[in-house]
Amino acid sequence: GAVVSQHPSRVICKSGTSVKIECRSLDFQATTMFWYRQFPKQSLMLMATSNEGSKATYEQGVEKDKFLINHASLTLSTLTVTSAHPEDSSFYICSGRRGDSGANVLTFGAGSRLTVL
Amino acid sequence: AQSVTQLDSQVPVFEEAPVELRCNYSSSVSVYLFWYVQYPNQGLQLLLKYLSGSTLVKGINGFEAEFNKSQTSFHLRKPSVHISDTAEYFCAVSVAGGGNKLTFGTGTQLKVEL
Numbered sequence: 001g002a003v004v005s006q007h008p009s010r011v012i013c014k015s016g017t018s019v020k021i022e023c024r025s026l027d028f029q030a031t032t033m034f035w036y037r038q039f040p041k042q043s044l045m046l047m048a049t050s051n052e053g054s055k056a057t058y059e060q061g062v063e064k065d066k067f068l069i070n071h072a073s074l075t076l077s078t079l080t081v082t083s084a085h086p087e088d089s090s091f092y093i094c095s096g097r098r099g100d101s102g103a104n105v106l107t108f109g110a111g112s113r114l115t116v117l
Numbered sequence: 118a119q120s121v122t123q124l125d126s127q128v129p130v131f132e133e134a135p136v137e138l139r140c141n142y143s144s145s146v147s148v149y150l151f152w153y154v155q156y157p158n159q160g161l162q163l164l165l166k167y168l169s170g171s172t173l174v175k176g177i178n179g180f181e182a183e184f185n186k187s188q189t190s191f192h193l194r195k196p197s198v199h200i201s202d203t204a205e206y207f208c209a210v211s212v213a214g215g216g217n218k219l220t221f222g223t224g225t226q227l228k229v230e231l
Contacts, residue, residue, distance in 0.1 A: 042224075106219065108160035
């Protein structure tokens with residue numbers, strides 16, 4: 001089946017630094033990637049949608065200059081949290097959609113837990 | 118806009134007992150419905166989905182759900198749960214033709230006890 005690999009699974013950084021999270025589709029081409037954020041004991045909130053080769057579309061309230069999303073290839077999308085602060089600590093999850101998917105099925109990565117000190 | 122309501126934040130149940138996790142949605146257009154399971158510190162795994170056709174959908178791990186359009190519900194059921202079913206379950210909806218953008222419910226923590 002389709003697999004999405006997300007790395008790193010856990011990252012701890014100091015306030016003010018930037019952190020990059022990678023999301024790779026291992027056995028399919030993901031024309032669309034979605035990035036979600038999940039706070040403890042809460043649901044997933046969609047942050048942005050990225051299509052390969054074009055700029056990401058951000059949801060209302062998500063700072064595009066803070067959460068930089070790049071989707072340069074059909075198998076890789078990255079989320080960079082710039083100048084991270086403790087309030088950015090969260091669980092970030094990506095998901096990919098196959099280019100030929102007619103079944104509206106997304107494959108999720110295992111998530112990346114970011115802790116900003 | 119769509120919304121998903123999972124009224125039960127936690128559902129405790131004994132092993133081998135049946136369970137139902139409730140999900141109601143709101144939408145003015147046709148939707149697709151999904152149930153995902155999340156184990157601690159992991160991403161989401163698709164349990165089952167309803168796109169069209171038969172309203173009774175069978176998924177992995179013995180789970181099934183029934184789409185009820187008149188009640189705008191998509192409740193998840195399992196006739197006999199196992200300890201390994203302990204996890205967080207999310208109901209989600211996407212608009213048909215809406216590019217797969219999922220709206221999630223707040224989740225239900227299923228805790229299976231011996």
